[in-house]
Every structure is written in C-alpha cells, then in structure tokens.
Amino acid sequence: MPQMTRRQILKALAAAGVSTAALPMIRHMAFAAEASDKPILIVLHLRGGCDGLNFISPANDPDFIAARASDLRVLDDGKDAGYSLANGPAAHIDFRLHALAGGLSELYKQGNLAFIHACGLTDATRSHFIATDMIESGVGSDADLTRMESGWLARALMEHGSPAALQAIAVSGDIAGDLHGLNNVLAAPDVNNGLPFVGGANVSTALWSMYGNTPGPVGEAGKLALQLPTIIDQKVIRDAQGHTIPYQPDNGASYDKAGGLANTLKSVARLVKMDVGLQAITMDYGGWDTHEYQAGRFRNLVEPMSNGLAAFWNDLSAYHNRLVVVGITEFGRRLRGNKSGGTDHGRAGVSFVLGGRANGGKFYGQWPGLSSAQLDEGVDLAVTTDYRRILTEVLDHVNGQKNAAIFPNYHYTGGLGIF
Amino acid sequence: MPITAENRDHLLQLTNRLGYGIRADEYSEIMGQGVGGWLDEQLKPPLGDDSNTAERLGKVSWHIKYDAVENKWPALDEMRPIALNKPIEEIWLAFDPQKPMSGAERAFPRSSVIAATMLRSVYSRYQLREVMAQFWHDHFHVNAFADDPIAASMANYDRDVIRKHCLGNFREMLEAVATSTAMLYYLSNRSSRAGAANENYARELFELHTLGRDAYLNDRYDRWREVPGAATGHPEGYIDQDVYEAARAFTGWTVEDGGSIDGGRKLPLTGHFTYVENWHDGYQKRVLATEFDPFDKPMADGRRVLDLLVEHPATSRHMAEKICRRLVGPSVPPVFVARIAEAWQKTIKAPDQIAQIVRMIAESPEFIQSRGSKVKRPIALMAQYVRAMGYEFTPTEGLFNQLANAGQKLFGAPTPVGLPDDNKVFLGSNAMRNRWQLLIGLTQNYWNTGIPEPTETLKAWNAKVGTGVEATAEFFRLFGVPANEGLVNQTSMAAGLVPFASPVGADGEKHLAVAAAVAAMSPEFQSC
Numbered sequence: 001m002p003q004m005t006r007r008q009i010l011k012a013l014a015a016a017g018v019s020t021a022a023l024p025m026i027r028h029m030a031f032a033a034e035a036s037d038k039p040i041l042i043v044l045h046l047r048g049g050c051d052g053l054n055f056i057s058p059a060n061d062p063d064f065i066a067a068r069a070s071d072l073r074v075l076d077d078g079k080d081a082g083y084s085l086a087n088g089p090a091a092h093i094d095f096r097l098h099a100l101a102g103g104l105s106e107l108y109k110q111g112n113l114a115f116i117h118a119c120g121l122t123d124a125t126r127s128h129f130i131a132t133d134m135i136e137s138g139v140g141s142d143a144d145l146t147r148m149e150s151g152w153l154a155r156a157l158m159e160h161g162s163p164a165a166l167q168a169i170a171v172s173g174d175i176a177g178d179l180h181g182l183n184n185v186l187a188a189p190d191v192n193n194g195l196p197f198v199g200g201a202n203v204s205t206a207l208w209s210m211y212g213n214t215p216g217p218v219g220e221a222g223k224l225a226l227q228l229p230t231i232i233d234q235k236v237i238r239d240a241q242g243h244t245i246p247y248q249p250d251n252g253a254s255y256d257k258a259g260g261l262a263n264t265l266k267s268v269a270r271l272v273k274m275d276v277g278l279q280a281i282t283m284d285y286g287g288w289d290t291h292e293y294q295a296g297r298f299r300n301l302v303e304p305m306s307n308g309l310a311a312f313w314n315d316l317s318a319y320h321n322r323l324v325v326v327g328i329t330e331f332g333r334r335l336r337g338n339k340s341g342g343t344d345h346g347r348a349g350v351s352f353v354l355g356g357r358a359n360g361g362k363f364y365g366q367w368p369g370l371s372s373a374q375l376d377e378g379v380d381l382a383v384t385t386d387y388r389r390i391l392t393e394v395l396d397h398v399n400g401q402k403n404a405a406i407f408p409n410y411h412y413t414g415g416l417g418i419f
Numbered sequence: 420m421p422i423t424a425e426n427r428d429h430l431l432q433l434t435n436r437l438g439y440g441i442r443a444d445e446y447s448e449i450m451g452q453g454v455g456g457w458l459d460e461q462l463k464p465p466l467g468d469d470s471n472t473a474e475r476l477g478k479v480s481w482h483i484k485y486d487a488v489e490n491k492w493p494a495l496d497e498m499r500p501i502a503l504n505k506p507i508e509e510i511w512l513a514f515d516p517q518k519p520m521s522g523a524e525r526a527f528p529r530s531s532v533i534a535a536t537m538l539r540s541v542y543s544r545y546q547l548r549e550v551m552a553q554f555w556h557d558h559f560h561v562n563a564f565a566d567d568p569i570a571a572s573m574a575n576y577d578r579d580v581i582r583k584h585c586l587g588n589f590r591e592m593l594e595a596v597a598t599s600t601a602m603l604y605y606l607s608n609r610s611s612r613a614g615a616a617n618e619n620y621a622r623e624l625f626e627l628h629t630l631g632r633d634a635y636l637n638d639r640y641d642r643w644r645e646v647p648g649a650a651t652g653h654p655e656g657y658i659d660q661d662v663y664e665a666a667r668a669f670t671g672w673t674v675e676d677g678g679s680i681d682g683g684r685k686l687p688l689t690g691h692f693t694y695v696e697n698w699h700d701g702y703q704k705r706v707l708a709t710e711f712d713p714f715d716k717p718m719a720d721g722r723r724v725l726d727l728l729v730e731h732p733a734t735s736r737h738m739a740e741k742i743c744r745r746l747v748g749p750s751v752p753p754v755f756v757a758r759i760a761e762a763w764q765k766t767i768k769a770p771d772q773i774a775q776i777v778r779m780i781a782e783s784p785e786f787i788q789s790r791g792s793k794v795k796r797p798i799a800l801m802a803q804y805v806r807a808m809g810y811e812f813t814p815t816e817g818l819f820n821q822l823a824n825a826g827q828k829l830f831g832a833p834t835p836v837g838l839p840d841d842n843k844v845f846l847g848s849n850a851m852r853n854r855w856q857l858l859i860g861l862t863q864n865y866w867n868t869g870i871p872e873p874t875e876t877l878k879a880w881n882a883k884v885g886t887g888v889e890a891t892a893e894f895f896r897l898f899g900v901p902a903n904e905g906l907v908n909q910t911s912m913a914a915g916l917v918p919f920a921s922p923v924g925a926d927g928e929k930h931l932a933v934a935a936a937v938a939a940m941s942p943e944f945q946s947c
Contacts, residue, residue, distance in 0.1 A: 047833070125637045126659055127626055129836060142637075173826060174847045187847040198855040202913040203937055207855070209906045210941045217846055218794065218942045225851035286833050291619035292607040340610035344618040377640050377659075 038162060039322050039398040040272055043153065043178060043282045046305075046329040048289030049128060051343055052350035053332065053381060054298050056117060057082065059096040063370040067335050071295040072343065074098055089117055090367035100303035103310025107354060111361040112313065112320070114418050118348040118368050119385035120331055124376070126345040128289070131330035135387060136177025138407045150181025152391060152406055153280055157182055160401040164277035166231045171267045176282040183220075186228040191267045194236035194244050195229035235274040253315035259304030261285055265312045272319055279398075288329060292340035309354065320356030326394055327352040332381055335370060347380035351390055353418050357397070364390075364416040385416070393418055422450050429454050429787050435947040436746065436793065437461070437781060438546025439802035443809050443876070458781055462586060462774040464545035472542045476503065479538055481530045482816055483523055491519035501531035507575045507600060511690030514571050515677065526570035529563045530816075532577045533829050537814035537822075540802040551585040551777065552577070553798070554745050556830065559596045559628060560837030561605035563830040568604045568676075572690060573830065576601035586774040589738065590729045590767060593628065597725065598692040600674050606835065609673045613700035616666035621724075623835045624665065625657050629728040631737030649708040656733060657707060664704045668711070668720035671699030694718050707731070735764040739776075744840050746780050748792035755785045791946045794842040797825035797850075797857065799947070804858055804939050807897055808932075809876040810869050817866030825853035855940045862936040877928040887916030890931050894938040902938070910937045 057074035058064050059082065064073065074082035074096040082096035083105035089095070095117070097105050107113040122140050125131050130142070138152025139145050157167045158181075170176045170187040179185045188195060197204040204226055211222030237245045247266050249255065255262040264283050271278055285305060290297050309325070316323060332349030348368075354360070365385035368374050376382040388407045393415030395403035404412035422430070433454065434441050438461070441449055449457060468476060480498040487494035505528075514525055540549050559581070563570045580599045584592035596602050602620070603609040611617035626632050634656035639645050643661070646654040673695055677688030680695055694717050704711040704720065707727050711720055728734055739760035743751045762779055766772040780786055795803065801822065805812050819829060826845050832838045844850070860866055884890040888904075891911040895902035902910070914934035916927070938944070 123637070124640060125635070126662075127622070127632060127635060127637070128834065129626070130632055130635070130637075170847075173824075173849060174844050180843070187849040189849065195852070198852050199859045199913070199933075199937070202909075203855075203859075203940075206906065206909040206913040206937050207940060209909055214942045216942075217842060218945050221846035221848070221851050222942055225848040225855075228848050229852060289619075289834075291617050292610050336615065338615040338617045339612035340607055340617040342607070342617065345622065 037322065038279065039324060040278060040319075041153070041280045041394065041398045042268060042323065042325045043176075043280070044325060044327045045176065045282065045284045045286075046288050046327060047132070047284055047286035048329075049131075049331045049333055049345055050288040050301075050329040050349055051290060051294065051298065051333040051346075052117060052329075052348065053335065054294065054343075055098055055101075055302065055350050056085070056115060057096050058090070058093045058367070058370065059084075060094045061370055063372075064335075067370065069337050069341075071341070072298075072337050085115070085363070087362040088367075089363040089365060090369075093367070095363070098298070098302045098306075100299055101306040103306040103308075104352075107310060107313060108361055112354055112356060112358060114353045114358050114360045114362055114364060116351045116353070116364045116385055116390055116416070116418075118381055118383060119351050119365055119387055119390060120348045120383045122383055122386050124347065126331065126347070128330055128345070133177060135328065135330060136180070138178075138388065138391070140386065140388065140407075140410060144408055148408065151176070151178040153178035153282070154180055154182035154185070155406045156395050156399065156403055157279060159406065160395075160399040160403065161279050162277070164279065166228050166276060166278060168280040168282070169232075169271055169278060171264050171271070171281060171283045176284070178282055179280070183224070184228065186224070186232070188229070188232070188267070190263050191232055191236065191270055192244065192247055192263065194238070195233040197226075197230075231276050232271070232274065235276060236270075249311070249315040251314050251317055253311045255308060255311050255315075257304065258308030258311060259300075260287075261304055261308040265308050269312060269315050272316060272323070290333070290342050291338070291344060292342040294337070294342045313354065323355060324358065324394055324398055325352075325354040326390070327354075328387065328390075334380055335375060336379070347376045348383040349381075351387065353390070353394060355397075355419075358418055364418055386410070389413070389416060390418070422453060426454055428790075430457060432787055432790050433457060433781060434546070435803070436786075436789075437550050437777075439540055439549070439799055440806050442806045454782075458778060461545060461547035462771075462778055464548050464586075466583075468539070469544040472539055472544065475538060475542055476501070476535055479534050479814060481527075481534050481814075483527060483530070485521040485523045488519070488521070492521055495521075499527070501534045502528070503531050503535055503574050503578065505574065507572060507690040510571055510575075511676075511688055514568070514690070515688060517677075522567055525567045526563075528572065528574040529570035529830065532563075532573045533819055534814040535577075536829060537798065537801075537818065538812070540798055541805050541812045547777070548582065548585060551773070552582050553796075554742070555581045555585050555592070557832070557837030557840070558741065559592075559602065560832055560835055561601045561830070562832060562835075563601075564828075566604060569601050572600035572604070575599075575690075584773075586771065586777065588768075588770050588772045589763075590725065591770075592773075593725050593729060594722070596628070597624075597669070597721065598672065600690050600692065603672065603674050603692065608669050609676070611666065611670050611672075612698045613667070613670045616663075616670050616700060618662055618666040620669060621662050621666035624724075624728070625662055627835055629734040629737065630657055630731060631733060631740070633737070634731075634733035643705065643708060646708065652708050654708045661706050664706045665724045667700040667702075667704055668706065668724045671695045671697075672718070672721055673698065729767055732760070732764060735760045735767075739763050741840070742776060743780065746777070747783075747786055748789040749842060750792055751789070752785060755783065791943075794845045794946050796838070796845065797822045797827040797854065798829070800825075800854055800945070801857060801861065803944075803947075804861060804936075805869075807939075808874075808935060810861070810874055813868055815866045815868050818861075818868050821853065821857050821860055821866060824849075825857050826850040854945065858936045858939045859933070862932045874928075877931050880931055881927050887911040887914075887927075887930070887934070891916070891934045891938065894935040895941070897935075898939050898941065898944045900938060900941040900943040902941075910934055913937050 054072050059076035076094050080099050082099040085095045136151050137148040139148050161167050166184050168185045173189050175187045211219050268281050328351050329349045332346045333343035334346040337343050368382040368384050388410045392403050392412050397419040479501050483499050484496040561569050563573045580595045606620035607617050608620035636656040639658045641660040648654045671694050675686045675689040675691045675693045679685050701714040703713040739756050743756050766775050888907050888911050892907045915930045
C-alpha cells in the first residue's frame with residue numbers, strides 16, 4: 001500500500017479543496033525524526049487486582065502464615081522458595097519475590113527496580129471498575145470521580161508535556177483512561193506491521209474531504225485517525241516490496257518467554273526507538289482477578305511478566321536513563337483465601353517503578369503489618385502509600401515540573417525518594 | 420394507510436437504532452407496517468428464527484483447525500457446520516476434561532454462536548431481538564474466551580438464557596443467568612463453598628447486574644445501620660458486608676461437572692445447574708438490612724437475594740439508565756430516565772416487562788429526537804452496510820477478527836462489564852481505521868464473507884446510472900450522507916471510476932463497490 005509523505009498529504013488536501021489552515025494539527029505534524037533525550041513514562045496496568053501478597057510475600061511473618069494457604073504464599077525454603085529481597089520495608093520480615101520472577105529479582109539487584117508495598121487507593125472501594133476509574137482519573141474519592149472527565153496522564157501531558165504531534169500511545173485496542181481527554185494520543189495494539197492508510201492514498205484524500213471540516217466527536221476522531229498513525233507508520237522499516245521487516249531486539253534480547261506481553265512489549269520497545277517525541281505509553285496486562293485456582297493462574301501471569309520486563313530492559317539498554325516504567329493495579333486481594341483456592345477483592349497492593357535513574361533495589365513506603373488489629377477492617381492489607389504519591393513523584397521526575405495539582409484534592413507531602 | 424413524512428422518519432430511526440437498517444427487498448413491506456405494525460411484530464417475535472434465516476444458518480460452516488498431539492488426537496483442518504441446538508448434557512459428555520480433546524473442539528459452541536450472531540444481524544427478520552440480545556449479552560457478560568467451559572456453554576447461554584428472556588421479565592432472566600453454566604463458571608460461583616465463600620458473582624451481581632455502582636456505599640463497609648433507610652428495612656444502597664453475605668447465600672449453586680461432592684458421592688457430568696446442600700452455608704445472614712433465618716429451604720437464600728435486588732429502586736434506576744443509554748443515547752434527559760425507572764419498577768412482575776419498556780422508549784419523542792447520537796457498534800456498522808448494499812453474506816473468522824480490531828470482539832470483552840456503551844470506545848484512532856478497513860474489506864471480500872462476483876444490486880446500479888459520479892452520488896444518498904460535487908468526484912476517483920465516463924464500463928461494478936464503501940466511511944454513516 002502506498003505511503004504518503006507530508007507533501008503528498010498537503011497536495012491531496014489542496015486537491016480536495018481542504019484548507020490546511022482549517023486543520024491546525026497538520027501544520028506542526030512531526031514528520032522528521034525528533035531525536036530526543038526526554039524521559040518517556042510507560043504505565044503498565046495489571047488489570048483485575050493483582051494479589052500483592054502473592055507477588056511479594058512477608059514470607060516468615062507468623063500472621064501471614066496463619067492466615068494463608070501455602071500455595072498462595074511465596075515460601076522461604078524448599079524447592080519453590082522465592083527470591084529474598086534486600087532492603088525490605090520491615091525489619092525481621094523476609095520479603096520474598098515470587099519464585100518465577102527471577103528476571104525482576106535481577107533488575108532489583110541491579111538497582112533499577114523499586115517496589116512499593118501496601119499502596120493503593122485511600123478510598124475503600126473493593127469494586128474493580130470504581131477503583132480503576134479512580135486511579136485512571138487520578139482521584140481519591142467518589143465525589144471527585146464524578147467531577148473528573150480526564151485522565152491523570154492526559155492532564156500531566158497537557159500541563160507540563162512538550163508540544164508534539166503525538167504525545168502518547170496506548171498500546172492497546174482503545175485509549176486507557178489515564179489518557180482520556182488528551183487530543184494527540186493514538187491507540188494501537190500492535191505497531192509491528194505498520195499503520196498504513198486504509199484503502200490507499202486516494203481513499204484517504206476522500207476521507208480528508210469528509211472528515212476535515214466535520215465538527216463533533218466523530219469528525220475529530222476521523223481527523224486524528226488520518227493524521228496520527230502516519231507519524232508511526234513512516235518509521236516502520238519496510239523492504240523493497242513494501243513488507244514490514246520483523247522487529248529485531250538489541251543486545252540479543254528475546255521476548256519469546258514473555259507470553260501475552262510479548263507483542264505489546266515489542267511494540268513499546270519499537271515505539272521508544274522510533275524517537276517521534278512520544279512522552280507516555282500505556283499498556284495492559286490483565287487476568288489478575290484470581291477468585292479461584294489462584295496458585296496456577298498467578299504463576300502463569302508472573303512468569304511472562306518477569307521474563308518480558310527483563311527482556312525489555314535488556315533490549316532498551318541504550319535508553320535506560322530516559323525510561324520510567326510504573327506497574328500499577330486497582331487493588332490488592334484479601335489476606336485470607338476462599339474455598340475456591342482463590343482470593344477476593346482487597347485493599348492494598350504492590351506497585352513498582354523501573355527506571356535507569358530510579359533508586360531501585362529498595363522498598364518504599366511503610367509496612368502496616370498483618371495482625372488482626374493492623375488489617376484494614378480486620379480483613380485486608382491496609383493502604384499506607386497513596387498511589388498518587390508515587391505518580392506525583394514519577395511525574396515530577398519525568399517532566400521536571402511540580403505535578404501535585406494534577407491530582408485534585410490531593411495533599412502531596414513530597415516524594416518517597418524513588419528519584 | 421399512506422405513511423407521513425414524520426412517521427417515515429420515526430420508522431427509519433426505529434429500524435436504524437433498534438435494528439440494522441432496512442434491506443431494499445423489505446422496504447415497501449416495512450413502510451406498509453408503519454411504526455405501530457413494526458413495533459408489534461418486533462416486540463413479540465416467535466421463538467426461533469424466521470425461515471430464511473433458519474435456512475441460511477443451516478448452511479453456515481466455520482473453520483476448525485488444530486495440530487495432532489501424539490497418543491491423544493489427530494490433526495484436523497475442516498469447515499464444520501455450526502451447531503446451535505445441542506442440549507448441554509450432550510456437549511458436556513463430550514467435554515469431559517478427562518477425555519483428550521483439543522481446546523478448539525471444546526470451544527466450537529462459541530464459534531457457532533459467533534457465526535450465528537453475525538448472520539442473524541444481517542438476515543434476521545426480528546432485528547430488534549438482535550439488538551436486545553446484544554444488549555443483554557453485554558449486561559450479563561461472560562467472556563467466552565476466558566475459559567473452555569464458558570466457550571462450551573455459549574450456545575446454551577445464548578439460546579436458553581439471553582434470547583429466551585431478552586424481551587421478557589428481568590427477575591426470571593436474572594435467575595436464568597444465576598443458574599446458567601456459563602455464568603457459574605465465569606464468575607466462579609460454581610466453586611463457592613460454605614466456610615469462605617467466593618465473592619466474585621455476588622460482587623458483580625450487585626454492581627453490574629442489578630443495583631449498580633451508584634448504590635455502592637463503600638465508606639460504610641460493615642456499618643449497615645448507618646445506611647439510610649436500613650432501620651426500616653429499605654437501605655438506599657449496599658455495602659461490602661452485603662456482598663460477603665450474599666456470597667454465602669449462593670454457596671452450593673453449582674454445575675454438574677462430574678466432580679466429587681465428598682468422599683462417597685460424585686456429581687453427574689451433564690453441565691446442568693444443580694444445588695448441593697452440603698456445600699451451602701445455611702446459617703443466618705443479613706442482606707440489605709433483611710435478616711435471613713438459618714437453614715431455609717434449598718436455594719431459598721439465593722432466590723431471596725435476587726428478589727431483594729429486583730425489588731430495590733436502585734436496580735430500576737440502574738436498568739433504566741443502562742437501557743436508555745443504549746437505545747436513546749448518551750444525552751438522554753435525566754427526567755426521561757426517571758420516567759423509565761418508574762415504569763420498570765411498576766412492571767417487575769410483568770412477563771413482558773422488557774418489551775413494555777422498550778416500547779415506551781421507542782414511542783417517545785426523546786427517542787425520535789436522539790437521531791445521530793450513537794456511534795454504531797462495529798457489528799451494527801457491518802450489518803447496516805451489508806443490508807443496505809444487499810450483499811450476499813457468510814460469517815467468517817476473518818470478519819470476526821476485523822470486528823475485534825474495530826473494538827468489538829464478540830463475546831470476548833475482557834471484564835464482566837462487557838463492551839462499554841460509550842461512543843469514545845469506538846472513536847479511538849485505531850477503532851476508526853479499522854471501521855474503514857471493515858467497509859473496504861467487506862466490499863473486496865478480504866474475509867470471504869461474500870461472493871466475489873459483482874452482485875445483482877451492483878449490476879442493477881450499473882445498468883441504471885449513467886456515469887461514475889452519478890452512481891457515487893446515489894451511494895451517498897443511500898447512506899443518508901450529504902455530499903457536494905467535489906466529494907462525489909473525489910470518491911469516484913478514489914474508487915478508480917472515470918468520473919464522467921458513461922457507462923461505467925465492463926469492470927465497473929468492482930469500482931462501484933469501492934465507491935459505495937468510501938461513501939459508507941463518511942462521518943454520517945458512523946452514527947445512528
């Protein structure tokens with residue numbers, strides 16, 4: 001399928017009788033490479049409520065051992081023992097990373113990966129959908145949620161981002177809530193085959209005529225769908241026949257053991273290397289809603305994630321100082337399991353920050369403990385770190401500005417020291 | 420009775436929003452029916468398919484392919500007729516997890532429902548049932564791609580739960596869902612046991628299926644007396660403790676999956692719902708400020724929870740809001756939603772409750788005035804285009820994948836929310852590109868959904884019209900899109916037509932088809 005250059009698009013537009021003045025977006029479209037040293041923030045959503053206590057267990061805590069079946073704990077001895085993490089959040093407790101997360105354990109030891117245990121929403125919702133909406137909107141209460149239409153990442157990019165034709169991408173079928181409200185954002189689940197014009201250049205000329213002057217959400221959507229993918233598509237390498245050349249990771253990195261995250265991570269890596277001025281990328285990794293048969297399901301989720309992130313970090317060695325990956329989930333899960341071999345919706349979970357400039361190899365935040373009196377409502381790991389504290393510190397690092405106001409009605413008391 | 424312009428607009432709005440547009444060959448019949456006649460027929464469809472659709476369903480095959488696994492099964496690669504009417508016990512006997520069988524075999528009922536859904540959207544005479552079946556599939560969503568048993572029970576779920584009740588009574592439907600194989604697996608109530616119940620189903624039953632998230636008063640966690648109205652037995656909303664207690668009420672609601680009940684007894688392998696008394700937590704409970712006595716009759720606890728939920732005004736509000744958002748659109752006036760909620764509450768015992776509600780909406784000025792406010796779901800875009808063009812249509816896996824690319828993976832939304840009813844979801848750049856691709860692909864038979872030869876419709880067009888531009892202008896009119904001369908010229912050029920040549924030419928139908936596809940890519944045709 002033929003590709004259009006900027007000049008061809010402008011010509012097509014003129015032929016269609018569309019004034020480029022009416023299309024402010026196209027005038028500052030970045031068609032040439034924009035080599036940059038600016039940070040790129042990558043948000044990984046662990047959707048469904050990842051059981052932080054099964055991901056990183058206080059392995060030798062008697063309260064924990066008393067409350068949980070052994071197959072939902074990381075063990076501290078035997079052949080299935082997990083990785084002991086130095087610099088844990090509580091003295092005398094051996095915090096162990098899941099036994100199949102060897103890749104993450106290495107990143108932690110190298111000092112690039114930091115964990116925040118017992119973090120989440122201060123609001124006590126145990127609903128996936130309310131919790132997800134709150135986190136993506138960057139709020140802490142139902143009342144603020146009804147008032148907030150845009151996502152936290154969108155607001156940060158609008159307030160403090162660098163101008164660019166394409167500021168952010170959701171590597172997903174649709175745009176994640178974090179990015180709602182941002183105009184120059186694209187959703188693409190996979191960029192490995194490029195994003196060529198639908199139907200070829202002549203069809204897109206006709207589409208420009210139809211959408212170029214159409215007001216309202218459909219018109220806007222059409223215009224963006226004609227403009228934004230081109231920025232990516234022209235950076236996808238093709239052979240003489242016009243076929244895309246498969247992605248070659250650097251450093252001998254391989255995504256073969258990254259399961260359902262492989263194509264997503266490859267797309268993200270490719271987008272980073274394109275240098276088109278992207279400042280934020282979101283991606284999804286779902287399946288964490290483990291109400292039954294958690295032990296096996298959890299293994300099948302943790303192992304590819306760990307392998308994938310390790311491969312990604314290896315592949316992007318040249319970019320470490322620019323990259324910040326934040327892993328976040330809507331809530332953690334109940335301390336006590338149910339009789340289906342699973343866990344139900346709880347409160348605090350685990351977040352992580354992976355970055356070349358992050359002070360990794362450490363935990364941040366307070367450990368609240370798991371005795372009955374220490375639990376939230378007697379059942380769940382209590383939230384001691386508001387998720388907004390992590391995101392504010394990350395944003396401050398990424399865009400070099402003060403970002404506390406991005407989160408309405410939130411009193412930021414300063415960062416945890418991750419950067 | 421001759422139809423007035425006003426009635427005609429209402430009828431077009433009905434067929435576009437509560438159906439997938441009018442086929443050329445049924446236009447005069449529908450105009451003859453008028454608004455009243457059309458609604459009467461559509462709101463009371465007979466059980467099963469019309470004869471044309473049934474005949475076509477009988478001819479649909481779906482690709483099934485898997486590799487050999489040594490000592491287990493041989494490789495297979497065939498087109499297999501879809502199967503919609505097998506009783507679940509027959510499927511379950513074959514499903515037996517002890518038997519070696521490829522996942523693709525176990526999941527074939529899912530493929531059958533996907534194929535039937537696409538075919539019915541294009542051909543079914545009972546278009547409103549297609550729209551409502553989709554609404555309820557989203558409301559009571561099970562992800563048929565999450566797990567093999569869900570895929571295996573999809574034909575039964577679609578037929579005996581969703582379609583059977585989609586214009587009937589909500590309370591009956593709710594219990595049909597609660598006892599369905601698909602839902603018992605998807606929200607894991609099947610494995611819920613006394614002692615530490617599994618809360619998955621109860622949580623989504625409250626939040627998604629009935630009361631709605633607005634009624635979740637999470638700040639009162641376990642302080643049920645603080646919920647307004649609790650003292651008189653009518654709490655305004657629910658708290659986490661209600662979810663925990665309701666989960667206990669549903670323990671023992673499970674599936675005959677051949678598993679063991681205790682050391683000495685086994686469940687049969689039928690896939691049917693069953694209630695296992697000694698898995699049930701029989702002790703007293705308190706749900707929505709209502710005390711349940713200990714050790715009530717079998718299933719009485721769960722049924723009582725369903726009754727409390729259906730009778731609760733928050734459920735009526737939530738359902739009214741949801742059905743209005745789907746049928747009227749995002750800017751539906753709140754007073755109208757309140758009126759529908761009131762009607763919903765009054766009809767909770769009516770056997771045709773849902774049909775009554777749909778009629779009330781369909782006859783309202785709010786409905787008529789909402790024209791153009793809904794972005795068509797990808798399957799609606801597909802069906803309206805194919806129906807308007809009169810193309811022959813066969814559902815295929817390729818088309819299923821393309822609908823997924825455009826944002827609608829049939830029966831495969833990742834969370835129990837189903838596919839969100841939000842224009843935004845269908846307007847991302849990725850979704851837009853794939854909507855356009857969908858129209859081009861249907862036209863050029865990318866996914867073998869049609870007959871690659873020019874259809875009678877296009878031949879007739881070619882014979883009727885003089886030049887390429889005249890034909891293109893006709894297509895814009897067909898899709899209700901205003902188009903000036905410049906756009907018509909560009910579109911015909913984009914389609915490879917020589918604009919002013921007359922006639923269009925020997926190979927002209929193929930170019931005409933592309934012109935139609937481009938016209939259908941217009942912003943106006945994306946909404947209804």
